Amino acid sequence: MKQKLFISVFIWSFCIAVLYPQARIIMPDSIGNQVTTDSLVVPQETQQQVGQSSQLNHLIQDHGAEADSLQKLAQMTIWTIDARTGDRLPATSDTLLHNYQHTTLPDGESVAMGFLGPLGAPSISKIFTDRPETEQFVFNNPYLSYLKKPEELLFVNTRVPYARLDYQRSGNKQTREERFGGRLTSNFGKSLNIGLDVDLLNARGFYNSQSVKHNNFSLFGNYLSDRFEGHAFMNLGKISNYENGGITDETFITDPESIQQSFTPRDIPIRFTDTWNTVGNNRFFITGRYNLGYKDTPKDSLSRATGDFIPVASLGFSSQYTQQFRRFLSHDTAYVNVDGVQMQNIDRFYTNRYYNEAVDDSIHYTSFKNTASLSLREGFKEWVKFGLTAFLEYDLRNYSMRDTVGTNRMQHRESAVTIGGILNKQQGDNLLFNFRADLGVLGVNLGEFRAMGDAETGFNLAEKRVSLSAEAYIKNLRPKYLQNNYYSKYFKWNHDFGDIRRVYLGGNLFIPFTNTKLSAGVENLQNWIYFDQNKNIVQESENIQVLTARVDQNISLGIFNWDNQVVYQTSSNQDVVPLPELSFYSNMYLKTRIVNELTLQFGIDAHYHTKYFVQGYEPALLQFYNQKEKEIGNYPISTVYMNMHLKQTRFFVMLYNVASRVIKPQEYFSLPGYPVNPFIFKMGLSVNLHN
Numbered sequence: 001m002k003q004k005l006f007i008s009v010f011i012w013s014f015c016i017a018v019l020y021p022q023a024r025i026i027m028p029d030s031i032g033n034q035v036t037t038d039s040l041v042v043p044q045e046t047q048q049q050v051g052q053s054s055q056l057n058h059l060i061q062d063h064g065a066e067a068d069s070l071q072k073l074a075q076m077t078i079w080t081i082d083a084r085t086g087d088r089l090p091a092t093s094d095t096l097l098h099n100y101q102h103t104t105l106p107d108g109e110s111v112a113m114g115f116l117g118p119l120g121a122p123s124i125s126k127i128f129t130d131r132p133e134t135e136q137f138v139f140n141n142p143y144l145s146y147l148k149k150p151e152e153l154l155f156v157n158t159r160v161p162y163a164r165l166d167y168q169r170s171g172n173k174q175t176r177e178e179r180f181g182g183r184l185t186s187n188f189g190k191s192l193n194i195g196l197d198v199d200l201l202n203a204r205g206f207y208n209s210q211s212v213k214h215n216n217f218s219l220f221g222n223y224l225s226d227r228f229e230g231h232a233f234m235n236l237g238k239i240s241n242y243e244n245g246g247i248t249d250e251t252f253i254t255d256p257e258s259i260q261q262s263f264t265p266r267d268i269p270i271r272f273t274d275t276w277n278t279v280g281n282n283r284f285f286i287t288g289r290y291n292l293g294y295k296d297t298p299k300d301s302l303s304r305a306t307g308d309f310i311p312v313a314s315l316g317f318s319s320q321y322t323q324q325f326r327r328f329l330s331h332d333t334a335y336v337n338v339d340g341v342q343m344q345n346i347d348r349f350y351t352n353r354y355y356n357e358a359v360d361d362s363i364h365y366t367s368f369k370n371t372a373s374l375s376l377r378e379g380f381k382e383w384v385k386f387g388l389t390a391f392l393e394y395d396l397r398n399y400s401m402r403d404t405v406g407t408n409r410m411q412h413r414e415s416a417v418t419i420g421g422i423l424n425k426q427q428g429d430n431l432l433f434n435f436r437a438d439l440g441v442l443g444v445n446l447g448e449f450r451a452m453g454d455a456e457t458g459f460n461l462a463e464k465r466v467s468l469s470a471e472a473y474i475k476n477l478r479p480k481y482l483q484n485n486y487y488s489k490y491f492k493w494n495h496d497f498g499d500i501r502r503v504y505l506g507g508n509l510f511i512p513f514t515n516t517k518l519s520a521g522v523e524n525l526q527n528w529i530y531f532d533q534n535k536n537i538v539q540e541s542e543n544i545q546v547l548t549a550r551v552d553q554n555i556s557l558g559i560f561n562w563d564n565q566v567v568y569q570t571s572s573n574q575d576v577v578p579l580p581e582l583s584f585y586s587n588m589y590l591k592t593r594i595v596n597e598l599t600l601q602f603g604i605d606a607h608y609h610t611k612y613f614v615q616g617y618e619p620a621l622l623q624f625y626n627q628k629e630k631e632i633g634n635y636p637i638s639t640v641y642m643n644m645h646l647k648q649t650r651f652f653v654m655l656y657n658v659a660s661r662v663i664k665p666q667e668y669f670s671l672p673g674y675p676v677n678p679f680i681f682k683m684g685l686s687v688n689l690h691n
Contacts, residue, residue: 076158076690081231083151085373085389085422086287086316088229091154098591098601101641101652104168104179104684107676109145111567112583112609114617114624116674118203119177120146120212121241122617124624126580126609127567129506129521129548134529136397137365138482139279139326139622143239148197148218150233150285150320155222157193160690161186168684170656170677174266177203177682194221206265206677209244209273226309230288237281243619245271245349246673253675254665265678272346275330275359277622280323287318293380312380316373316391327362328488328620350490350620354404359620361488363401370394379427386433389422393438397481404487414481417442432456440478447499449476464512471521475502483529483537490620497539501526506548517552528576531625535618545572546579559592561603578626580609580633599645606638606659616672630672635659637668637676651685 079088102108106115106123110130115123122142125131135141156162166181179202185195201214216237223230251258252268291311332346347353371393378387399412420438425431433455440448454471479497486493506521525544532538547570555562564586569579589603611633615624641654657679660666670676 076156076162078154078156080151080154081287083149083285083287083320084318084371084391084393084420085375086229086231086289086314086318087375087389087422088155093154097599097645097650098589098643099587100650100686101639101643101654101682101684102587102605104652104682105639105656106145107607107637111565111585112580112607114614114671115676116210116241116617116671117207117676118205118210118212118241119179120201120203120214120239121210122622122624124615126583126614127548128523128546128569128571128577128579133477134480134483136367136480136482137324137326138480139363140281140324142622142624143279146199146201146214146216146239147281148199148216148235148237148283150231150283153197153218153220153233155193155220155231156185156195157222157224158185158187158690163689164686165689166684166686168682170680170682171204171206175204175206177205177677179203191225192221192223195219205242206680207244207247207268207675208266208270209242209275212239212241214239226293226311227291228288229291229314231286233283233285235281235283237283239279239281241277243275243277244273245275245619246617246671247271247675248673250669250673253669254667256666271349271673272330272332274332275346275619276328277619278325278327278329279622280325282323283320284322285318285320287316289314289316289375291377293377310380311377313377314373314375316371316375318369318371318373320367320369322365322367322369324366325362325364326622328359328622329361330359333358352490352492354487354492355489357489359489361402361620363399363482365400366398368396378425385428386423386425391420391422393418393420395443399481402487404492410487412481412485415443416440416445416448418445418448430457444481445478447476448478449474451475462513466512467510468507470505470507472505473502475500477502479529486537488620491535493537495537495539497529498527498541500529515554515556517550519550519552520548522547525577530576531618531621531623533625533627535621535625540573540576542573544577546570546577559590561587561589561591563587563589574613575626575628578613578615580612580614583607583609597647601643602641604638604640604658606636608636609633614671617674624671627672632667632669632672635663635667635669637670648688648690649685650687652683654682656680656682 078091078093080091081088106119107113109123110125110127112126113123114126115121123145124142132144140147162185164183167178169176169178171177180198180200182198183195185193187193197218197220199214199216201212203212205211216235218233218235220233247253248269248271252263292313293309293311295307296310297307330346333344335342336345336348338348344358346359371391373389373391375389376387378384395416397414397416400409403410418438418440420436422434422436424434433453435453437451440446450473452473454469456467456469458465458467477500479500484495484497502523502525504521504523506519509518510516523546525546526541528540528544529537530540549568551566553564564584566582566584568582570581571577571579585605585607587603587605589601591599591601593599611631613626613628613630614632616627618625636659637657638659639654639656640658641652643652644650656677657668660668660679668676
């Protein structure tokens with residue numbers, strides 16, 4: 001009853017605000033004009049590109065009028081690259097005019113997220129299709145939202161120097177969460193660009209022994225000319241988060257009045273202290289392509305020097321060296337008596353102990369990957385309707401971890417040779433596609449296979465574009481080395497798992513008249529690897545089907561807006577792949593311009609999913625495991641926010657977890673034992689400097 005009353009009050013408030021007569025209306029952004037990461041749509045050129053070859057004009061989106069400002073930014077092109085082939089791919093800026101506050105939360109990574117509470121802590125999407133493939137270094141997976149990768153970096157070519165500074169903050173001195181981000185980039189001549197990214201996160205945590213610290217520094221650059229295209233990227237990153245194992249008494253959250261004494265979230269009892277996980281990621285990447293082509297000399301020109309350069313084919317080379325490590329360390333070593341047995345305090349939470357010293361598990365991983373490619377470029381002649389690329393990749397990997405029989409370290413080296421190809425069509429209006437396949441031919445990935453493709457088409461109806469797209473893949477994946485072999489104080493295994501087989505088919509439909517996007521897909525899984533209720537890594541040989549259907553519906557009535565994302569999921573085996581049946585994100589807001597250059601977005605949003613046995617989190621493994629002890633769900637994690645934009649500055653204020661103030665019992669858990677942050681005030685701003 002209180003949940004319905006809570007929602008009704010805010011809907012009524014919005015309806016009253018819609019009638020306010022003096023507000024100047026800004027039409028809502030159309031999702032049909034956005035380019036998503038999996039889209040093949042290349043936006044049409046709107047301005048002449050500066051400092052780029054003519055071939056780039058139809059490959060890279062112009063951001064001269066990005067949503068970052070109500071007036072045009074300095075002219076800038078932005079793109080990402082394919083880390084294997086060096087291909088440049090259209091990209092959009094990460095500066096949105098509205099909903100900026102949502103991007104600063106762990107909740108904002110998906111319709112439904114599981115996380116430990118603090119910003120920067122391990123997390124997992126509860127939407128199955130949002131989960132990427134398992135990394136070779138499996139301890140990276142819980143931090144994928146925060147890692148910096150060359151294929152995700154936004155490369156830039158800009159007429160004038162550009163800088164962006166971001167800052168967000170919440171909590172008092174004892175519980176403060178803050179994050180600082182910055183980007184500085186500039187061209188040196190029309191062909192060379194160099195930039196620096198900084199991402200510093202420090203969250204002390206609202207619950208005891210839960211602080212998180214991230215340090216990420218990235219240096220990047222690109223050089224573009226008719227004949228040569230080069231990109232470079234270097235990232236030095238380190239993540240440290242204290243582990244408390246979760247709270248031990250949920251009554252402090254669900255029924256705080258029954259405690260009969262005053263307390264703060266930091267007074268809630270936890271499993272252990274003085275324990276932390278540290279993960280390091282250093283990446284060094286460079287890629288270059290040499291273009292073979294000719295000058296397109298106009299027929300009426302007598303000079304061979306005139307005309308644009310038309311690339312016909314490209315020879316490419318990419319090299320990436322990765323250093324990664326993980327360490328699990330605890331100083332919670334005071335001896336306690338458990339059923340007549342003396343043991344360290346942290347030991348009492350684990351069944352097995354494979355060595356007697358204080359827990360200090362560490363593993364190091366390096367990868368040196370080199371790729372050579374040959375590409376036939378799309379569109380160099382009118383009759384050439386597609387691009388074709390072939391590549392050969394060699395990956396040398398090294399692992400080092402504590403030996404099972406002593407204090408020495410066990411060393412393992414493996415190599416993998418992969419061949420593959422890409423067939424794509426990125427130009428035109430009627431049909432765009434991207435098909436790629438790779439096959440392991442030597443080494444540990446012998447027989448590993450991926451065939452992936454997506455295609456998009458559309459048609460104009462009443463001067464509006466209706467778009468249809470489909471995607472599919474077939475994968476035969478070799479288990480990662482760390483899925484087969486691992487040794488630590490509390491867990492060890494030595495397996496010979498079979499290949500994982502995944503088959504997926506899905507599609508999307510965008511209807512511009514109602515601003516609706518419909519998506520559906522089904523995937524078959526065989527030999528799925530997961531962590532069971534006993535936190536052991538196991539493999540399920542039976543087939544599992546996962547069906548996903550999603551509706552994105554945006555409603556706009558004057559200055560009133562209501563954006564909704566609804567996801568339906570079903571798993572044929574909830575014991576192996578547990579999923580919430582229904583998840584949604586709903587965002588109601590007023591969006592208006594107060595004065596000529598100040599816009600205002602005021603609203604309330606909520607993340608919600610039905611109850612299910614969500615995965616638990618195990619600090620000693622830094623992994624999520626299936627559990628059958630506690631169901632979580634049927635409780636909204638909501639915020640009330642005010643988002644503003646003035647010239648080149650965005651800023652917001654927010655009240656997080658407001659539902660906990662009106663809905664009883666308070667069950668704002670994200671994972672078993674891990675409540676989200678309590679009711680708090682948060683603020684942030686982002687400033688763009690482009691002159």
